[in-house]
Amino acid sequence: MSGFTPEAAELVQRAAGVIAAKHRGDLAGAEDLLAAFPGEQARTLGFYLLADLALGLVRASSGQSMDDLVRELSLIGATAGRPPAPS
Numbered sequence: 101m102s103g104f105t106p107e108a109a110e111l112v113q114r115a116a117g118v119i120a121a122k123h124r125g126d127l128a129g130a131e132d133l134l135a136a137f138p139g140e141q142a143r144t145l146g147f148y149l150l151a152d153l154a155l156g157l158v159r160a161s162s163g164q165s166m167d168d169l170v171r172e173l174s175l176i177g178a179t180a181g182r183p184p185a186p187s
């Protein structure tokens with residue numbers, strides 16, 4: 101996370117903690133971490149920076165362009181929760 105201020109790094113760590121807590125089934129912990137953000141702007145920045153960092157890691161390992169990754173994520177997001185098309 102080079103280039104991040106200590107404050108920004110803390111927001112990213114908190115956002116990652118929310119996701120980790122949720123995935124291990126600790127919903128109360130995830131909610132506590134969400135509530136610990138100093139405000140909506142800090143929460144938004146933390147999750148934006150985390151997403152940017154995660155996409156950068158995927159891009160580096162996959163060799164895809166950022167545009168291709170974002171397009172693929174958008175398609176996945178647009179179909180999330182929909183039942184599969186009949187074959």
